[in-house]
Amino acid sequence: MNRSLLRIFAIACTSSIWLTLPAGLVHAQSPGYSGKLLLTGGVTQLEGSAGGGLTPWAVIGGYSTRDQIGANAFLTNVRADDYELHSGGVLIGLFDRAEISFARQDFDTKAVGGVLGLGTGFKFKQDIIGLKVRLAGDAVLDQDSWMPQIALGLQHKKNKQGAVVRALGAKDDTGTDVYLSATKLLLDKSLLLNGTLRATKANQIGILGFGGDKSDQYKTQFEGSIAWLVNRQLAVGVEWRTKPDNLGIAKEEDWYDIFIVWAPTKNVSVVLAYAQLGNIVIKDNQKATYLSVQIGF
Amino acid sequence: MQRIFAIAMAAASLAIGILLVPEARAQTFKQVDDPAAFQAFGEKPGLVRIMDDLMINLLADPRTKSHFENSDKRRVKEQLVDQFCEILRGPCKYGGADMKKIHSGSEINREAFFALVESLQKAMDKHGVPFSAQNKLLAILAPMHRDIVNQ
Numbered sequence: 001m002n003r004s005l006l007r008i009f010a011i012a013c014t015s016s017i018w019l020t021l022p023a024g025l026v027h028a029q030s031p032g033y034s035g036k037l038l039l040t041g042g043v044t045q046l047e048g049s050a051g052g053g054l055t056p057w058a059v060i061g062g063y064s065t066r067d068q069i070g071a072n073a074f075l076t077n078v079r080a081d082d083y084e085l086h087s088g089g090v091l092i093g094l095f096d097r098a099e100i101s102f103a104r105q106d107f108d109t110k111a112v113g114g115v116l117g118l119g120t121g122f123k124f125k126q127d128i129i130g131l132k133v134r135l136a137g138d139a140v141l142d143q144d145s146w147m148p149q150i151a152l153g154l155q156h157k158k159n160k161q162g163a164v165v166r167a168l169g170a171k172d173d174t175g176t177d178v179y180l181s182a183t184k185l186l187l188d189k190s191l192l193l194n195g196t197l198r199a200t201k202a203n204q205i206g207i208l209g210f211g212g213d214k215s216d217q218y219k220t221q222f223e224g225s226i227a228w229l230v231n232r233q234l235a236v237g238v239e240w241r242t243k244p245d246n247l248g249i250a251k252e253e254d255w256y257d258i259f260i261v262w263a264p265t266k267n268v269s270v271v272l273a274y275a276q277l278g279n280i281v282i283k284d285n286q287k288a289t290y291l292s293v294q295i296g297f
Numbered sequence: 298m299q300r301i302f303a304i305a306m307a308a309a310s311l312a313i314g315i316l317l318v319p320e321a322r323a324q325t326f327k328q329v330d331d332p333a334a335f336q337a338f339g340e341k342p343g344l345v346r347i348m349d350d351l352m353i354n355l356l357a358d359p360r361t362k363s364h365f366e367n368s369d370k371r372r373v374k375e376q377l378v379d380q381f382c383e384i385l386r387g388p389c390k391y392g393g394a395d396m397k398k399i400h401s402g403s404e405i406n407r408e409a410f411f412a413l414v415e416s417l418q419k420a421m422d423k424h425g426v427p428f429s430a431q432n433k434l435l436a437i438l439a440p441m442h443r444d445i446v447n448q
Contacts (some may be wrong), residue, residue, distance in 0.1 A: 037411055065407040068448070096407075131339070144327070144440040187436035190429050231428045232418060 007106035039235060039263050040185070043271050044074035044294055047155050048089040049130045051181075053259050053273050053290055054241045055223035057194045058151035058183035060134055061101070062093030062296055063266060069094055072296035080288035085207075091130070107207045112283060118164065120197040124207045125160040133274055139183040139192075146185035148193075155179070157206040160245060168208025168281075169247045171216045171270025175201050179223075192235070193274075196223040197294050203247050204280060212246030219244040227261075235261045239273075253278025257290060269294045324395040326384050329433045335385040337430035338421075344381050347420045348374040354416035361412045364403055384437050396444035406448040414438070 042059045045051040050061030050072070062070020070093040078085040090205035091102030105126045113122030132153035139149035155177045159165055179198040186193065199218045201210040211217075221244065227237030238258050245252040259273035273290035280286050338344055351369055365373065382389035393399060410445045414435065421431045 037414060050421065067406050067408065129314070141439045141442050143436040185437065187432045190432050229428070232422070 004103070019230075025200070037140065039229075039232075039261065039269070043261055043269055043292065044072055044076075044089070044091060044101075044103075044279045045087075046078070046087055046103075046129050047157075048074075048087070048091060048101040049132055049155065050091060050093070050099060050101075051122060051196075052194065052225040052237070052239050052256055053257055053271055053292065054239045054275070055154075055194065055196050055225055056130075056132065056140075056153055056179055056181055057196070058134065058137075058149040058181040059139060060093040060096050060099045060132065060158065061091045061211075061231065062099075064093045064096055066096045068096075070296050071297060072294055074292055074294040075137065075289065076271075076292040078275065078290045080280070080286040081113050081273075082283040083280060099105070099130070099132040101128075101132075103128045104143065105128070105207065109281075111222070111293075112281060113159070115131060115282065116229075121165075124164070125162075126206050127158045128206070129156045130154065131156075138186050140187075143185075143187050146184070148182040151181050151183075153179050153181065157202065159206055159208075159209050162209075165203075165209030169213040169249060169287050170203055170207055172212030173209055174219060175206055175210030177202060190229040192225070192227040192229065194223075194225040197221070198223060201246065203250070206253060208247060208250060208281070215244065215246045227259075232261050236271070237261075250281045251279045267295055267297055269296075324391065324393075326380065326391065327437050328386050329343055329437060331430075331433055332386055334430050334433050335382070335387040338381070338385055338426055338434075339424065341378065341382055341387060341389065341419075343424060343426075344378045344385075345374075347417075347426070348377050348381075349426050350420035351377070351417055354419055355385055355413065360409050360413050361416065364405065364409060381434065384434060396401060397443050400445045400447065404448050405446050407442070407446055410442050410446050 011226065040059065042052065042057045042061065043073040044061060045053055045056055049056035050059050053056035061072050064070030073090045074088060076087040086106040087103055089101060091099055091101035093099050095148065109118060109122045111120055114120035130153065132151050134149060134151045137147045137149040155248040159173040165173055177198050177200040179196050181194060181196040183194045194270050198221045200221060201218055203209055203212060221242045223241040225237060225239045227235045229235045241255045243252050243254055254279050255275060257273040257275035259271055261269060261271050263269040271292040275288040275290050277286040277288055325330040352365065352374055357366045376391065379389045380391040383391050419430065
């Protein structure tokens, strides 16, 4: 698309937003004046949903309140000993009620690809469409009760290397994860807790396809996050994510990380994590650095 | 018969009295668990300084300006000092109207509520209130959104 076309497209988008949204709502979008409090929309996790680094939370991404629309874009790089994962995407938060997200992942097998006969630097690619609805509660405001914020979500994943993942033993190149998340901010202790139950068939979150020779059933996995809010801009925490183990030739293990999130302003946040990813295909004990940059309003 | 009437009248006036008294009495607030929190805020003089800055921040923020520019700012600040002092277990008593009534005059949405929290956080930061003590106060204030946000 050339520059003038792009400009017309941008103007058309902007004016259609102006026409569609009530005046108060548009006013609410003025930069720097978005509704929610800093970091209370979480960051964007690996698969594009608002959450921690590895796991979705019950929060709705972006800084929209119940009267507003928010949005967020992210870029994440995970550098493991023998692999590298790039993930990027966007999400839209609607009225602090629903979240729609899109993410694209690109998993570089580097030298391992050569060893497997796929070619050095062979990449597995995957697209993920996410949907999340807040069912009940308010993680931030309901400080006088134990009731967490609860959300139901799905992540529909399409792996683009169907023939290769089938050759590895996967049954399908498409899969849908369904999850239920509960998130609670314990403000008087400056702690945020999240627990997520996920029903999934995904091998290595879908990068190696769905289902396998060992099992082709949905399995329920647990994902947890604990974050300590150090100050308004900074949080540190741990996460863990259990995973199924469906492929006979590629043993899969649970993931763990420790992370630090820094939000210098409401519109920018940076996540740095150190993750333990276990065995991936033929390489054991994969340790990784995780770096993510997010822009949102 | 007259006696029964007198008893009924007495009972009725007692009932009316019970109904009216809480209306006239000021609201009481849930308090923080930590008795040291009041000191972390610099006690009452600290709260006075924080409220001075809070009001400056509220008037500078377009999300909250209209809610406060025509208010009796001195009185609002005094009431906030008393309210926060009471919540922090200081030797004060809030004497103003209850939260729902006091906010019913203007249309307040969540964005404005969160904006006030941000202004308060900035003022507390400026006066060196530790983040953990700030959150203990905010944890008591947050559920008040049910009485304050009316849109």
